[in-house]
Amino acid sequence: MIALTPAPPYYAVIFTSLRTDVEDGYKDTATLMVELAKTQPGYLGVESARDGVGITVSYWKSLEAIRNWKQQADHIIAQQLGREKWYAQYKTRICLVERDYGFEKE
Amino acid sequence: MIALTPAPPYYAVIFTSLRTDVEDGYKDTATLMVELAKTQPGYLGVESARDGVGITVSYWKSLEAIRNWKQQADHIIAQQLGREKWYAQYKTRICLVERDYGFEKE
Numbered sequence: 001m002i003a004l005t006p007a008p009p010y011y012a013v014i015f016t017s018l019r020t021d022v023e024d025g026y027k028d029t030a031t032l033m034v035e036l037a038k039t040q041p042g043y044l045g046v047e048s049a050r051d052g053v054g055i056t057v058s059y060w061k062s063l064e065a066i067r068n069w070k071q072q073a074d075h076i077i078a079q080q081l082g083r084e085k086w087y088a089q090y091k092t093r094i095c096l097v098e099r100d101y102g103f104e105k106e
Numbered sequence: 107m108i109a110l111t112p113a114p115p116y117y118a119v120i121f122t123s124l125r126t127d128v129e130d131g132y133k134d135t136a137t138l139m140v141e142l143a144k145t146q147p148g149y150l151g152v153e154s155a156r157d158g159v160g161i162t163v164s165y166w167k168s169l170e171a172i173r174n175w176k177q178q179a180d181h182i183i184a185q186q187l188g189r190e191k192w193y194a195q196y197k198t199r200i201c202l203v204e205r206d207y208g209f210e211k212e
Contacts, residue, residue, distance in 0.1 A: 002122045049155040091208040095201035102197040
């Protein structure tokens, strides 16, 4: 699904990751975190794909919304488990979306 | 692969897409466009994954570098073919990467 975001400016968090081979709870937690993100103030949408590398882009109204989500209690636990078990490597990029445009086949 | 980008600020182009079922030349052109992007001035890196939705994030030094890449001749042809044949829908987001941080397992 392509996220239905409002007109810019808004924020994007690009989370790119490489997994370990540890499965233990990963899928359930990933699903739960997406569901939890959707309930956070300032959440605008999410896009996610994995083949080899995983890319999850979440969209937010403001930097404050991103900070709050980063510090949400259950999310903090998931981040710790991520570093201990599920991720070999990741990079998080906080971005201001300045412009967007799209295409849809008729 | 997680792109080895320099310290922010730099730019990201998030290209999220849904494919048609037309294969005709798609893979070759996609590979060629990534190779061509790598030779462009101001190119910093690329990350790409598809399962259902496709997400390709390319990183650039400046908005000018992004504009030049958008108008590169072979890339313009690929964009046209993309709309005619390969993509049911896409969205392009031009972003300023303000901050990043990462993790790597020891």
